[in-house]
Amino acid sequence: MVEIRWHSRAGQGAVTGAKGLGDVVSTTGKQVQAFALYGSAKRGAAMQAFNRIDDEQIITHEKFMLPDFVLVIDPALVFTDNITMNDKATTKYIITTHLSKEELISQLPELQDKKDRVFTVDCMQISLDTIGRAIPNTPMLGAFVKVSEMFELDYFLGRMKKVLSKFPQKIIDSNMQAITRAYNEVK
Amino acid sequence: MALKYELQEVEVWDGNYAASHALRQAQVDVVAAYPITPSTPVVENYGQFVADGYIDGEFVMVESEHAAMSGCVGAAAAGGRVATATSSQGFALMVEVLYQASGMRLPIVLNLVNRALASPLNVRGDHSDMYLGRDAGWIMLDSFNAQETYDLNLCAFRIGEHKDVRLPVMVNQDGFITSHTAQNVRPLSDEDAYKFVGVYEPVDELLDFARPVTYGAQTEEDWHFEHKARQHKALIDARPIIEDIFAEFEKLTGRKYNRVESYMMEDAEVAIVALGSTVESARVVAKYLRENEGIKAGVVATRVIRPFPFDAIRTALENCKAIGAMDRSAPGGALGMLFNEVSAAVYTTSSRPLVTNYIYGLGGRDLTLEQIKDIYRELKKNADAGEITTKIQQFVGLRGPKLEFFKTRRG
Numbered sequence A: 001m002v003e004i005r006w007h008s009r010a011g012q013g014a015v016t017g018a019k020g021l022g023d024v025v026s027t028t029g030k031q032v033q034a035f036a037l038y039g040s041a042k043r044g045a046a047m048q049a050f051n052r053i054d055d056e057q058i059i060t061h062e063k064f065m066l067p068d069f070v071l072v073i074d075p076a077l078v079f080t081d082n083i084t085m086n087d088k089a090t091t092k093y094i095i096t097t098h099l100s101k102e103e104l105i106s107q108l109p110e111l112q113d114k115k116d117r118v119f120t121v122d123c124m125q126i127s128l129d130t131i132g133r134a135i136p137n138t139p140m141l142g143a144f145v146k147v148s149e150m151f152e153l154d155y156f157l158g159r160m161k162k163v164l165s166k167f168p169q170k171i172i173d174s175n176m177q178a179i180t181r182a183y184n185e186v187k
Numbered sequence B: 001m002a003l004k005y006e007l008q009e010v011e012v013w014d015g016n017y018a019a020s021h022a023l024r025q026a027q028v029d030v031v032a033a034y035p036i037t038p039s040t041p042v043v044e045n046y047g048q049f050v051a052d053g054y055i056d057g058e059f060v061m062v063e064s065e066h067a068a069m070s071g072c073v074g075a076a077a078a079g080g081r082v083a084t085a086t087s088s089q090g091f092a093l094m095v096e097v098l099y100q101a102s103g104m105r106l107p108i109v110l111n112l113v114n115r116a117l118a119s120p121l122n123v124r125g126d127h128s129d130m131y132l133g134r135d136a137g138w139i140m141l142d143s144f145n146a147q148e149t150y151d152l153n154l155c156a157f158r159i160g161e162h163k164d165v166r167l168p169v170m171v172n173q174d175g176f177i178t179s180h181t182a183q184n185v186r187p188l189s190d191e192d193a194y195k196f197v198g199v200y201e202p203v204d205e206l207l208d209f210a211r212p213v214t215y216g217a218q219t220e221e222d223w224h225f226e227h228k229a230r231q232h233k234a235l236i237d238a239r240p241i242i243e244d245i246f247a248e249f250e251k252l253t254g255r256k257y258n259r260v261e262s263y264m265m266e267d268a269e270v271a272i273v274a275l276g277s278t279v280e281s282a283r284v285v286a287k288y289l290r291e292n293e294g295i296k297a298g299v300v301a302t303r304v305i306r307p308f309p310f311d312a313i314r315t316a317l318e319n320c321k322a323i324g325a326m327d328r329s330a331p332g333g334a335l336g337m338l339f340n341e342v343s344a345a346v347y348t349t350s351s352r353p354l355v356t357n358y359i360y361g362l363g364g365r366d367l368t369l370e371q372i373k374d375i376y377r378e379l380k381k382n383a384d385a386g387e388i389t390t391k392i393q394q395f396v397g398l399r400g401p402k403l404e405f406f407k408t409r410r411g
Helices: A014-026 A101-106 A109-117 A125-129 A139-147 A155-164 A169-185 B015-023 B040-051 B065-078 B087-102 B128-132 B146-161 B188-198 B224-253 B278-292 B311-318 B336-346 B371-386
Strands: A002-009 A031-037 A046-054 A071-073 A092-096 A118-119 B011-013 B031-034 B057-060 B082-086 B107-114 B139-142 B169-174 B182-185 B262-263 B270-273 B297-302 B304-306 B322-327 B354-360 B395-398
Touching: A014 A031, A014 A046, A014 A139, A014 B011, A014 B182, A031 B354, A071 A139, A071 B188, A071 B311, A092 A109, A092 A139, A101 A109, A101 A118, A101 B087, A118 B224, A125 A139, A125 A169, A125 B015, A125 B169, A139 A169, A155 A169, B011 B015, B015 B040, B015 B146, B015 B169, B015 B188, B031 B040, B031 B065, B031 B107, B040 B057, B040 B065, B040 B082, B057 B065, B065 B082, B065 B087, B065 B107, B082 B087, B082 B336, B087 B128, B087 B262, B107 B128, B107 B146, B128 B262, B128 B336, B139 B146, B139 B311, B146 B169, B146 B182, B146 B188, B188 B270, B224 B304, B224 B395, B262 B278, B262 B311, B270 B278, B270 B311, B270 B371, B278 B297, B297 B311, B322 B336, B336 B354, B371 B395
Parallel strands: A002 A071, A071 A092, A092 A118, B031 B057, B031 B082, B082 B107, B107 B169, B139 B169, B270 B297, B270 B322, B322 B354, B354 B395
Antiparallel strands: A002 A046, A031 A046, A031 B182, B011 B182, B139 B304, B262 B297
């Protein structure tokens, strides 16, 4: 089972991102789970969303997880949230930031010994450039596809198009650009 | 004429969305609703379906949950197929009318998305509202995941509207854990779903002016007892009808439901009895402990909470040695409901397994697999010792000093 934890602010689309990822992954025949810890949280409040992916039906309902991937889609949360909580020796981090990876890690002592498992990408700038709004969830999916090596990019884009099929063509195109750019730019 | 909704073979739905689609497919005549977290999306999605032309029925927005259930009572008495959804405080406000609905023998389907009751205010999942409704004379079904919420909604119309049942039905799902967790769901096509639910044939409908009837009559000591006794008998007698409808659903979908769900109980020494999503988490742990620690663990769950499966739960549990009854509701100065009801059932067997009570997960507190493992290990100790080695009631996952009550006088 692959487990993913998203760190986000309410309103940035982590729940939509987690559900979108679930939608795409389900079309490959796998079983998925997407949920969040938010309840009555207000827009801007720190929150977490989660994915589980497995070949068999997922019947665990504990919220607790040891994540294989930690996706941080708000650039400030690495400084305020405990993003390394319950991590494993193999947990990979994808963090949205305008800083270089070296600059970021130099400010975050808890990531010093995990350098080779930390990946950075500027989801904010990418979503502003492509979608025109700061909704970093879609670019994060592109970065995740690259880092996880779970899918080929073209395959993922094709499936994502289907998930978004109810939206106008312009929105579909800009989301595809955002995913592709993040895929290419994540380091 | 409602538009056809294109569905994929596998959808990724949360429990709320699954419930909304089931209501849409059942072609409900009237939904009267007042939204409340975490059940809000059930009627929010339904309202969207109405606006988008997928529903022919009426969607009545009312000023409170008391009015919502009152609207449902009126529409059901008039002869319509009726449904609504609520949670927690909204359910509490409905309670007065819940008893009216069951007493008038009106087949209404209520999606109860389980949430804690204030005070303190809390929007997250526990079973306080479910427990509040248990004496209201409704049939109560319990789903453990989004697929089951969908399936049981379709079955609920069949059960409640059956001419020998004629009772309202609640479909429970865990707030947030089921209602807001998206998982793979295999829906039926609109045609197949409606074919299964069937055309509603009302009985004694108020709008049949050629044959006037009275709803909500007053009866004092002359007839009240007979009415309530008949209502109770209708609930108890619904058991084989529920089984028949579950069997028919299995033929259609391959998905089998039982009044009591047993997992790995054939040779189980220790068993957890639970409700909601906890049932599935316990199954994960039971399998793990069998493979890794040699503990013969099993899980038993009341799929049908009312009519209480006194018969089936006894059969499921009489061959095990120790049982942990898990209640996700503040017990309010007593042992938990599941403990009391399970204990009463197994007390009438010759084996009389040891039963203990675990209170957990109030207000959405997480129940981890590790905690469930510890519970099974305690049950195993009880089974080996032949007596209860812990206090009878314990709180799990509570901060601060351990809270536990009552010693056994057996053994």
